[in-house]
Amino acid sequence: xxxxxxxxxxxxxxxxxxxxxxxxxxxxxxxxxxxxxxxxxxxxxxxxxxxxxxxxxxxxxxxxxxxxxxxxxxxxxxxxxxxxxxxxxxxxxxxxxxxxxxxxxxxxxxxxxxxxxxxxxxxxxxxxxxxxxxxxxxxxxxxxxxxxxxxxxxxxxxxxxxxxxxxxxxxxxxxxxxxxxxxxxxxxxxxxxxxxxxxxxxxxxxxxxxxxxxxxxxxxxxxxxxxxxxxxxxxxxxxxxxxxxxxxxxxxxxxxxxxxxxxxxxxxxxxxxxxxx
Amino acid sequence: xxxxxxxxxxxxxxxxxxxxxxxxxxxxxxxxxxxxxxxxxxxxxxxxxxxxxxxxxxxxxxxxxxxxxxxxxxxxxxxxxxxxxxxxxxxxxxxxxxxxxxxxxxxxxxxxxxxxxxxxxxxxxxxxxxxxxxxxxxxxxxxxxxxxxxxxxxxxxxxxxxxxxxxxxxxxxxxxxxxxxxxxxxxxxxxxxxxxxxxxxxxxxxxxxxxxxxxxxxxxxxxxxxxxxxxxxxxxxxxxxxxxxxxxxxxxxxxxxxxxxxxxxxxxxxxxxxxxxxxxxxxxxxxxxxxxxxxxxxxxxxxxxxxxxxxxxxxxxxxxxxxxxxxxxxxxxxxxxxxxxxxxxxxxxxxxxxxxxxxxxxxxxxxxxxxxxxxxxxxxxxxxxxxxxxxxxxxxxxxxxxxxxxxxx
Amino acid sequence: xxxxxxxxxxxxxxxxxxxxxxxxxxxxxxxxxxxxxxxxxxxxxxxxxxxxxxxxxxxxxxxxxxxxxxxxxxxxxxxxxxxxxxxxxxxxxxxxxxxxxxxxxxxxxxxxxxxxxxxxxxxxxxxxxxxxxxxxxxxxxxxxxxxxxxxxxxxxxxxxxxxxxxxxxxxxxxxxxxxxxxxxxxxxxxxxxxxxxxxxxxxxxxxxxxxxxxxxxxxxxxxxxxxxxxxxxxxxxxxxxxxxxxxxxxxxxxxxxxxxxxxxxxxxxxxxxxxxxxxxxxxxxxxxxxxxxx
Numbered sequence: 001x002x003x004x005x006x007x008x009x010x011x012x013x014x015x016x017x018x019x020x021x022x023x024x025x026x027x028x029x030x031x032x033x034x035x036x037x038x039x040x041x042x043x044x045x046x047x048x049x050x051x052x053x054x055x056x057x058x059x060x061x062x063x064x065x066x067x068x069x070x071x072x073x074x075x076x077x078x079x080x081x082x083x084x085x086x087x088x089x090x091x092x093x094x095x096x097x098x099x100x101x102x103x104x105x106x107x108x109x110x111x112x113x114x115x116x117x118x119x120x121x122x123x124x125x126x127x128x129x130x131x132x133x134x135x136x137x138x139x140x141x142x143x144x145x146x147x148x149x150x151x152x153x154x155x156x157x158x159x160x161x162x163x164x165x166x167x168x169x170x171x172x173x174x175x176x177x178x179x180x181x182x183x184x185x186x187x188x189x190x191x192x193x194x195x196x197x198x199x200x201x202x203x204x205x206x207x208x209x210x211x212x213x214x215x216x217x218x219x220x221x222x223x224x225x226x227x228x229x230x231x232x233x234x235x236x237x238x239x240x241x242x243x244x245x246x247x248x249x250x251x252x253x254x255x256x257x258x259x260x261x262x263x264x265x266x267x268x269x270x271x272x273x274x275x276x277x
Numbered sequence: 278x279x280x281x282x283x284x285x286x287x288x289x290x291x292x293x294x295x296x297x298x299x300x301x302x303x304x305x306x307x308x309x310x311x312x313x314x315x316x317x318x319x320x321x322x323x324x325x326x327x328x329x330x331x332x333x334x335x336x337x338x339x340x341x342x343x344x345x346x347x348x349x350x351x352x353x354x355x356x357x358x359x360x361x362x363x364x365x366x367x368x369x370x371x372x373x374x375x376x377x378x379x380x381x382x383x384x385x386x387x388x389x390x391x392x393x394x395x396x397x398x399x400x401x402x403x404x405x406x407x408x409x410x411x412x413x414x415x416x417x418x419x420x421x422x423x424x425x426x427x428x429x430x431x432x433x434x435x436x437x438x439x440x441x442x443x444x445x446x447x448x449x450x451x452x453x454x455x456x457x458x459x460x461x462x463x464x465x466x467x468x469x470x471x472x473x474x475x476x477x478x479x480x481x482x483x484x485x486x487x488x489x490x491x492x493x494x495x496x497x498x499x500x501x502x503x504x505x506x507x508x509x510x511x512x513x514x515x516x517x518x519x520x521x522x523x524x525x526x527x528x529x530x531x532x533x534x535x536x537x538x539x540x541x542x543x544x545x546x547x548x549x550x551x552x553x554x555x556x557x558x559x560x561x562x563x564x565x566x567x568x569x570x571x572x573x574x575x576x577x578x579x580x581x582x583x584x585x586x587x588x589x590x591x592x593x594x595x596x597x598x599x600x601x602x603x604x605x606x607x608x609x610x611x612x613x614x615x616x617x618x619x620x621x622x623x624x625x626x627x628x629x630x631x632x633x634x635x636x637x638x639x640x641x642x643x644x645x646x647x648x649x650x651x652x653x654x655x656x657x658x659x660x661x662x663x664x665x666x667x668x669x670x671x672x673x674x675x676x677x678x679x680x681x682x683x684x685x686x
Numbered sequence: 687x688x689x690x691x692x693x694x695x696x697x698x699x700x701x702x703x704x705x706x707x708x709x710x711x712x713x714x715x716x717x718x719x720x721x722x723x724x725x726x727x728x729x730x731x732x733x734x735x736x737x738x739x740x741x742x743x744x745x746x747x748x749x750x751x752x753x754x755x756x757x758x759x760x761x762x763x764x765x766x767x768x769x770x771x772x773x774x775x776x777x778x779x780x781x782x783x784x785x786x787x788x789x790x791x792x793x794x795x796x797x798x799x800x801x802x803x804x805x806x807x808x809x810x811x812x813x814x815x816x817x818x819x820x821x822x823x824x825x826x827x828x829x830x831x832x833x834x835x836x837x838x839x840x841x842x843x844x845x846x847x848x849x850x851x852x853x854x855x856x857x858x859x860x861x862x863x864x865x866x867x868x869x870x871x872x873x874x875x876x877x878x879x880x881x882x883x884x885x886x887x888x889x890x891x892x893x894x895x896x897x898x899x900x901x902x903x904x905x906x907x908x909x910x911x912x913x914x915x916x917x918x919x920x921x922x923x924x925x926x927x928x929x930x931x932x933x934x935x936x937x938x939x940x941x942x943x944x945x946x947x948x949x950x951x952x953x954x955x956x957x958x959x960x961x962x963x964x965x966x967x968x969x970x971x972x973x974x975x976x977x978x979x980x
Contacts, residue, residue, distance in 0.1 A: 009786070016781055020795045023852065026810050027798070029818065045817050087705045094702035098691075107703060107710075114714055116962045118913055120937045120954040124355045124731060124947060125717035125724070131356030147713040150706055179698040201857075208803030210916070218349045219310060221341060227803050231344040234809055236319060238524045239531075239551040241813060248806050255801045263794045266801075270857060271864030348942045354732040370945055371732075378733050461837055463925055517820075519926045520834020525816060651730075652944025659939075663927030666839045672751075 030252075033245040041242055056246035064229060064247075065222065070254060073225040076138065076213075077206045080145040081199055088149055088198070089191050092157030093183055108158065114151040119211070127215055138223060141216045145206050153198055160194045161187075193272030200269040207255065226251040307592045308337040312353075312360035314346040315578055317546040321612050329599050336592045338362075347371060354380055359583035362593045367401040367410045367579045368644060370651050381409040382582040382590055389582070389594045392601030397618045400643060401576050409581060411601050412618035413609060416577035417641070418472055418541040419632035421548070424556040426453075426536050434631075438565040445513040448536050457535040458511060458518035459526030460665060466507070467658030468541060472573045473503050475642045477565050484648045487681040494681060495674040504664055504673055506565070511665065519666070531555050542629045543577060545614035559632045572635040575644030577615060650682030725951035731941060736948070743952035753953065755928055756936040757960075759843075763932065764911030766847055771855050771907050772900070778855070779862030780888075793863070800856035808920020811849050812836070836922055839929040846930055850917050854910060858903040865899035866892070901972040905965055912961050933957045 033041055034056055035049040060066065098104040130140050164187070172182045210227040217223045224232075230251035237243045259266060313322055319342045326338045341360070343349055351371065353359065359380045365372045375381065384390040390398065390411045397412050422434075430451065435441040445455040459465045474480030478499035486492035494500055511518055515535060524547070530538040531552035538544075539562060548555065564570045580600060582593045599605060603621035610617040614626040616633045624633055635641055646654050660676035663669070691699075725743055729736040747753050782793055799807070815836050823831030835841040873891050915934030918924060924935040931939075933953065941950030 012781055012784060012786055016778075016786070016792050019778065020792060023795055023798060026807075026814060026852075029814060030810055033813075045821060087709075090702045091706040094699040098696075098699055103700070104703070107707060110715065111706070111710060113962075114710070114718075116909070116958055116965060117718060118934065118937070118954045118957050118961075120934070120941065121721035121725075121951060121958065122714065122717040124352060124941075125720035126713065127352045128356040128720075129713070129717060131353075131358045136356075136358070143709065144713060147709045150710050150714075154706070179695050183702075204801060208801075208805075210803065210805045214343070214345060214349060215352050218341065218343050218353070221339075227805050228344070230803075231805055231809075232342070235316060235344055236342070239528060239547065244809075245813075248810060252802060252806060259794075259798070259801050263797070264790070267793060267797050267860055268864075270860050348938075351731050351942055351945075357734075374730055374945060375732055380732070461834070461922075461926065463923075463927075517833035517837055519839070520816065520837025522816075652946060655939060655943035659925075659928060662925060666927040666929070 030245050030249050033242055034249045036242055038240065038242055056242050057250065059243055060233065060247045060250055064233060065224075066229065066250060068222060069224050069226050069229040072138075072223060073207060073227075073254075076141060076145070076225060077203055080142050080149070080206050081203055083142065083146040084149040084153060084198060084202060085195055087146065088153035089157050089188065089195065090183065091150065092154050092161055093187055095154065096158050096161040108154060111150045111154040114148075115155065123215070130216065136216050136219065138217075141212060144212060144216065145202075149198070149202050153202070156198065157191070157194055160191065164190055196265075196269035196272045200266050204255075226254070306335055306337060307588065308339055309361040309589065309592055309596065311338050311340045311596070312346070312350065312363035313340050313342045314350070314364050314366075315543075316342065317543060318578070318609075318613060321546070321609065325600060325605055325608070328605070329596060332599075333595060336595060338596060354378075359585065361583050361585060361589050362596055363581050363583065364578050365410065365581045367412065367576050368647050370654065372410070372581070373403060374651075376403060376407075376409040376581075377405060380584055382584050382593075383407050384409055384411060384582070387594070389597045389601070392598065392603070392606070392619050394618055394620055397576060401579070410576075410579035411581075411597050412576040412579045413600065413606070414577045414613055414615040415574055415618050415636065416541055416543055416615060417572050417574045417629070417632055417636055418468065418539070419559040419561050419572060419629070421530060421538040421540060421544070421557055421559050421628075423530070423533055423536055424558055426533060432536070434560045435563060436570075438563045441563050449513060454515050454535040455513040455537055456510070456515075457521065457526050457529050457538045458514040459521045459523040459540075460511075460518040460662065461521055461525075462523040463658035463662040465523055465526070465540070466661045466665065467654065469507070469539065470503075470657060470661045471645045472562070473506065475573065475645050476562070476571060477503055477506070477568060480645050481642075481648065484645070484681045487678060487683050490684045494677040494683075495671070497674075500674065500677065501670060504661075504670060507661065507665055508668065519662075527551055530557075542615055542632065543613075545626070545628055546612065558627060559629050561632050561635055569640070570635075571640045571642055572632055573644050574636045574641045575646075576618060579618075649680055653680040653682070656680050721951050722955065724948055725955050727948045728946075729948045729951075730945040731947035732945075739948070743949045744956070746949065747952060747956060752928060752931065752936060756931050756933045759931060760912050760914065760933045760957075763843070763847065763914060764908055767850055767854070767911035767914075768904065768907045770847070770851050771858055772903055774851065774855055775858035775862050775903060776896075776900075778859045779866060782859070782863055783866040793860075797856045797860055799853045802853070804853065804916040805920055807849065807853050808917055812921055815845065837926055839926050842922060842926065842929050846918055846921060849921065850911075850914065853917070854907070858907065861899045861903060862896065865896045869895045897972075901969075904972065905968055908964060908968060909961055912964070913957070 029046070032047070032049055033045075035053050037053055037055075040047075040049060040053075095104045095108045099108075126144070127136070130136050130144070133140075135143065168190075169182050169186050172186050177185070208227060209225075210231060213225045213228050217225070217228070230247055233247040234244045237247075311322070311326070313319065319340065322340050326340060330337060350360075350363070354375055359375075367373075385407045390408065393412050397415070398408050401410060401412060402408050426432075427434075430448075432444060432447065433440075435444045448455040474483075478497075483492060483494065483497055483500065487494055515521065515529065521529070526538065526540075527544055527547050528551050529535055531548050533555070542559070548557070561570055561572050580597045582590060582597060584590075600609070601619055603619065606617050606619035606622040609615075610622050610624060611626065614629045616624045616629075616636060624630070624637075626633070649657065656676065657680045660673055660680065663676075664673040726738060726740055727736045728739050728743075778796060782789065782796065786792070816834050819835060820832050823829070823833075830841075835845045869892050913934055914932050915938070918930050918932055918935055919938070922930045924931040924939065934957070937950045937953050937957070940946050940953060
């Protein structure tokens with residue numbers, strides 16, 4: 001055990017607290033503003049609300065299909081992630097075991113190269129293509145997310161797989177296992193840490209994404225996601241910013257609740273794949 | 278391999294099922310997508326739609342008002358997926374390009390457009406001689422003023438530029454804020470630039486000359502003075518123009534934090550929303566250099582029908598005719614505070630009346646933006662905002678040359 | 687040594703890649719090739735016909751002041767973002783790794799910004815800078831703060847940077863923290879017995895273990911710095927004037943506001959080249975460094 005230095009200890013806590021306050025102030029303001037009436041906000045922007053005023057939330061829920069949007073966001077995120085778990089590690093495994101072959105090398109390079117392509121290059125052509133294929137819809141959006149997860153996903157999984165010793169699967173082959181069975185029973189379980197990482201990183205990205213749902217789902221507002229709803233709401237109720245803040249809070253709420261209960265797993269998930277013990 | 282196939286299949290069927298859980302409607306009811314771009318009138322259109330649907334049980338209208346509407350519409354048109362009915366601004370470059378490209382129904386001889394005033398349709402006819410829009414309202418701009426504050430301090434409406442400046446001085450001397458400038462949103466400054474180009478100088482002639490390669494904006498003394506006027510006027514503004522957005526500007530004026538607010542009449546519904554009790558009206562911004570005071574006008578909102586299958590077009594036509602009827606036109610004009618582009622609608626807004634009187638008397642000029650080179654509008658917004666910041670006249674004049682469409686060497 | 691693969695196995699491996707090849711090929715490579723093609727046309731984004739104009743858009747890029755301005759902005763912005771985030775992540779990571787009370791609570795708070803959507807971050811800070819910060823300025827009579835910093839062309843750079851750091855520091859910090867867990871505690875104790883100073887201890891013993899995480903952080907922050915779009919779009923839209931006009935914002939304006947989609951595509955592809963070159967350089971340099979250290 002390291003020796004404790006009391007002055008250093010206090011300083012450390014002070015610094016950490018200062019940082020934590022900086023991080024939490026926007027959240028604090030969001031919460032108190034959402035709970036105030038406009039006149040309370042005008043009187044003081046920072047003060048706690050005088051009473052527990054919940055009408056803003058009632059108004060937001062009354063003026064929108066909040067629960068529908070919430071369900072849409074969950075569906076899109078969950079199905080995209082499920083697809084990613086099924087396909088990306090499989091692809092990466094094939095690539096890693098065949099890096100000496102031209103085909104695998106090229107497709108791997110192409111996916112990694114995608115990381116650097118700004119979305120604006122492909123934006124209009126993609127929407128054009130999806131429209132022609134009748135894919136401007138839920139399944140289309142999910143396919144698009146799935147496609148984009150290959151970029152970073154393949155890069156990270158291939159890196160991770162490289163660190164897994166070959167001997168493990170050699171013995172499985174000796175026992176007569178097929179390539180697929182070896183992957184499924186030997187390799188896939190080993191990939192859990194990296195999968196956890198991808199679920200957290202891509203889950204946050206898909207859940208919070210604004211532009212793709214805007215472009216793909218604009219037609220039918222019953223298909224909207226929470227970020228779309230929230231931007232929309234702010235646009236329309238711009239003069240009633242207590243209401244706008246209530247909508248911010250409501251669109252953040254599911255993620256915050258999930259985070260409160262799962263923060264240990266979420267934070268360790270991010271790092272699991274990144275650090276090869 | 279099979280297993281993966283099965284899992285994939287289950288996955289995507291699942292997604293497809295979830296997605297198709299939407300509404301199924303019977304064959305005799307048609308639902309139209311109404312792509313509504315004007316934020317200020319969303320609530321108004323909800324009401325209009327309710328009335329329309331009550332009369333037409335076989336047509337449902339779904340108003341879609343979305344963030345970043347311009348970007349969304351471009352992506353929709355790029356993929357040849359035009360909405361059924363939409364609101365648009367007939368002087369915008371994206372409207373003109375899309376109409377010429379054939380995305381909208383030609384309404385030149387269409388009965389749906391009969392409700393609109395011919396003279397106004399004439400002003401939005403495109404280069405091919407056709408018209409694709411049913412104009413609903415006219416916009417203009419001027420100076421909003423807070424009636425209560427004016428009465429309280431016994432202030433008079435200025436008739437000349439000198440009186441206007443004297444008024445500003447007087448208000449400032451009382452320790453109050455004469456004007457509010459929402460300069461954080463560049464388009465609000467660009468709007469002022471377009472107006473002054475025709476009010477304080479002969480911008481039309483200058484643009485024609487620059488386009489023809491016969492003049493250089495950098496040589497125009499009038500243009501230089503006009504740019505300097507932007508800096509000068511801001512000495513009468515609130516403390517922090519560049520930190521104030523359009524919404525915040527409206528909010529400040531509506532709360533009585535400034536005596537005046539130079540803005541387009543499209544701000545009226547928002548001002549009413551921000552403070553329903555505010556008592557306010559408008560006057561025309563006086564011209565400088567002894568020129569006659571006139572006001573700008575332009576078609577504000579217009580309805581456009583997407584070029585689709587006949588059944589959709591027919592239903593859309595019904596809706597457009599309904600909105601363009603005198604009764605609904607009246608409702609729109611009264612709520613929006615704008616003069617109507619429709620026949621049989623009387624104008625009775627107290628707020629914008631004094632400015633609209635100029636349009637009615639013919640003391641007006643058409644919004645100059647249609648003379649700009651394509652994309653010039655957006656570019657001029659940034660250029661004038663940048664000038665206010667760095668006062669770099671050379672850079673500003675050079676940009677104006679591009680915006681006016683000077684031929685490239 | 688890897689075992690030789692049978693033809694059947696090779697076929698299986700190839701099958702594994704098929705979903706990726708179909709999805710990625712169709713939904714990414716095809717649009718990408720189309721985008722490259724459009725960058726050589728005068729397409730306005732919506733017309734059905736357009737002209738092939740060769741490399742003219744690319745030639746025009748470098749004669750446009752706003753393009754040069756946006757490259758300067760993005761590079762400067764990326765430089766500061768990379769420096770601040772990586773230093774801050776390291777400091778916070780070390781502090782959180784120390785033997786402190788409420789460690790988990792602090793860790794949870796410091797990761798919090800990563801779960802909030804950029805749209806909300808932009809909108810909330812927009813309100814804070816308009817309503818809240820000037821009141822602090824009034825309270826303490828700091829003239830500089832009494833105005834909305836987002837309207838101040840000098841300060842707005844730092845405002846946007848601050849919000850980006852606020853939001854984007856979380857993941858690098860957590861990664862550093864995880865990297866620190868890989869440092870064997872015996873090594874640290876041994877160095878304490880040897881009487882090494884804290885800085886020496888950090889440099890010689892701890893830092894080598896952090897190099898892999900560090901290089902990952904570097905590559906990620908450089909990329910997100912140069913490509914910055916969402917935060918600026920949500921907060922300033924590139925303004926005031928052109929003060930925060932990043933390459934991403936300019937692409938948006940040229941493409942959707944001026945309807946010069948061909949030009950915007952050429953601009954995005956040059957952004958791609960910039961990022962690709964920088965990242966490859968970075969990775970090469972870091973690889974050699976890494977190899978030298980271990």
